[in-house]
Amino acid sequence: MTLLIVGATVMAYLLGSIPTAVWYGRAFFNLDIRQHGSGNAGATNTFRVLGKRAGTIVLLVDALKGYAAASLAFFVNTIYPLSDNELLSYQLLFGFLAVIGHLYPLFAQFRGGKGVATLLGMVLAIRPDVAAVCIGIWLVVVIASQFVSLGSLLAALAFPVLLLLRVFGQPENPMLIGFGFLIFLIVAITHKKNIGRLIQGNENRTILIKLKKK
Known part of the structure; x- marks a missing residue:
């Protein structure tokens, strides 16, 4: 059991360490995304620098990393049956390690992104209804x-708040609620520069959909 958990732990971090934006930029544009735009190796900067197609691909793959890592708990469960609390604990552990891997990727000199997409993938694996x-x-x-950072902050805060308020009509696991607030704290810390720019009124804008003016 111990060896299996250690192996899954390492695998979760390595999944998170896949530097999607860096590898995609080098493979198809011959550039290091970290040397352009905001310097961040994430989907938002990829979207701004390399376009919607590249940004969308990076977003999906980064989310898949978190989803796959959290789902490793189900693999463990097939070999060693776990209680509901144990299963959730391992989902949170493996998903969190994937986020750490995204923030500090082994395969990209430990210079990664902000982890929002990977967090999203993790949450989708655990509570797809709340994630939606x-x-x-x-x-x-x-x-x-037009502020991606503001959307990320509010969406991250909404996750534990929705659980706390029992919006889905059932008592929620306190561990998941607590972890949800930890997620928000992580997002807030990784977006501290963005928060400063939002307050100062000079945050970068991103247009997802151009609304037609009448």
Whole structure:
């Protein structure tokens, strides 16, 4: 059992360490995305620098990393049956390690992205219903304000708040609620420069959908 958990732990971090934006930029554009735009190796900077197609691909792959890492808990469960709490604990552990891998990727000199897409993938694996609502909140905020950072912050905060308020009509696991607030804290820390720019009124804008003016 111990060897299996250690192996899954390492695998979760390595999954997160796949530097999608860096590898995609080098393979198809012969550039290091970290040397352009905001210097961030994530989907938003890829979207701005390399275009919608590249940004979308990076977003999906980065989310898949978190989803796959959290799903390693189900693999463990097939070999060693786990209780519901144990299963959730391993989902959170493996998903969190994937996020750490994305922030500090072994395969890219430990210079990664901000982890939002990987967090999203992790949450989709654990609570897809709540994650879907958070995605909706993100879309509305980003389309209305054109600030991806603001959308990410509010969507991250919405996750634990929705659980705490029992919006889905059932008592939620306190561990998941607590972890949800930890997720928000991580997003806030990785977006501290963005928060400063939002307050100062000079945050970068990203247009997802061009609204037609009447």
